Amino acid sequence: MYMDYHHHTNNSIDSKAVMQDVCEQAISKGIKEICFTEHFSVNPSAPTYGHMDFAKYQQDITDSQHSYGNQLTIKMGIELCEPHLMMDVYQTELSSIPFDFIMGSVHNIGNQKLRLHLRANEDTFYDDYFAEMYKLVSDADIDVLAHIDLMKRYAVQEGHNVYTFEKHRDQIAAILEKAIQRGIGIEINTSGLRSSLSEALPTPQIVSLYNDLGGKILTLGSDSHKAETVGAGIKEAAQIARQCGFTHICQFDKREPRAIPLPLS
Numbered sequence: 001m002y003m004d005y006h007h008h009t010n011n012s013i014d015s016k017a018v019m020q021d022v023c024e025q026a027i028s029k030g031i032k033e034i035c036f037t038e039h040f041s042v043n044p045s046a047p048t049y050g051h052m053d054f055a056k057y058q059q060d061i062t063d064s065q066h067s068y069g070n071q072l073t074i075k076m077g078i079e080l081c082e083p084h085l086m087m088d089v090y091q092t093e094l095s096s097i098p099f100d101f102i103m104g105s106v107h108n109i110g111n112q113k114l115r116l117h118l119r120a121n122e123d124t125f126y127d128d129y130f131a132e133m134y135k136l137v138s139d140a141d142i143d144v145l146a147h148i149d150l151m152k153r154y155a156v157q158e159g160h161n162v163y164t165f166e167k168h169r170d171q172i173a174a175i176l177e178k179a180i181q182r183g184i185g186i187e188i189n190t191s192g193l194r195s196s197l198s199e200a201l202p203t204p205q206i207v208s209l210y211n212d213l214g215g216k217i218l219t220l221g222s223d224s225h226k227a228e229t230v231g232a233g234i235k236e237a238a239q240i241a242r243q244c245g246f247t248h249i250c251q252f253d254k255r256e257p258r259a260i261p262l263p264l265s
């Protein structure tokens with residue numbers, strides 16, 4: 001089950017990692033399956049806009065599968081910025097590419113990066129963020145919601161507190177109920193464990209609530225942007241999943257989830 005379903009390479013604007021190096025590190029760490037999830041946006045005002053070369057990305061995947069396929073299962077995914085906006089453009093750009101896995105993220109609110117939105121809206125930024133996430137989960141054509149409570153990372157960096165789960169419980173429950181209704185999963189993203197935040201995204205209370213509400217589609221991802229950190233925190237994420245009541249996590253093949261059991265210890 002040891003797999004990493006959220007990883008970036010130099011096909012993303014904010015990573016210099018070479019895919020083959022990531023694969024070699026993954027194999028050396030005993031990872032069995034990796035899904036690359038490069039950033040992509042069709043919005044010219046998003047920082048990620050204009051970087052992706054899909055021909056290169058697909059060639060990297062094919063080359064890596066050729067070199068390492070007997071030791072590592074390699075999947076092609078994508079992480080979309082605000083895929084509930086400009087949906088027709090996303091559809092045009094993506095429909096011919098055979099992705100295994102599509103994640104949706106709120107990285108910007110109203111064409112503002114989260115950090116800038118936070119600075120301009122100090123009293124409402126958590127509400128605004130979860131409201132945007134609700135719009136995303138209601139409309140977007142995706143498989144999994146990436147890092148559901150990402151705003152807390154910027155909040156902490158800017159001297160604010162992590163949000164209180166109980167205060168936002170209704171908003172979060174609405175997001176999770178909509179996800180379940182639409183067959184959309186969530187991930188446990190371990191990048192927060194490697195930052196001053198020192199906790200996964202989302203908080204275990206959200207993972208537990210998703211399970212309580214009947215959610216079944218859960219992936220585990222490092223959100224690593226470097227070969228050295230591939231798979232970082234995945235064992236901790238598996239532990240969180242178990243503690244939150246999950247017995248299975250999911251892998252994806254051509255956007256179809258398949259449940260595989262978590263190990264018992």
Ligand SMILES: [Zn+2]
Pocket residue numbers: 079105107146147
């Ligand atoms: Zn992201």
Ligand SMILES: [Zn+2]
Pocket residue numbers: 006008037079223
């Ligand atoms: Zn990411």
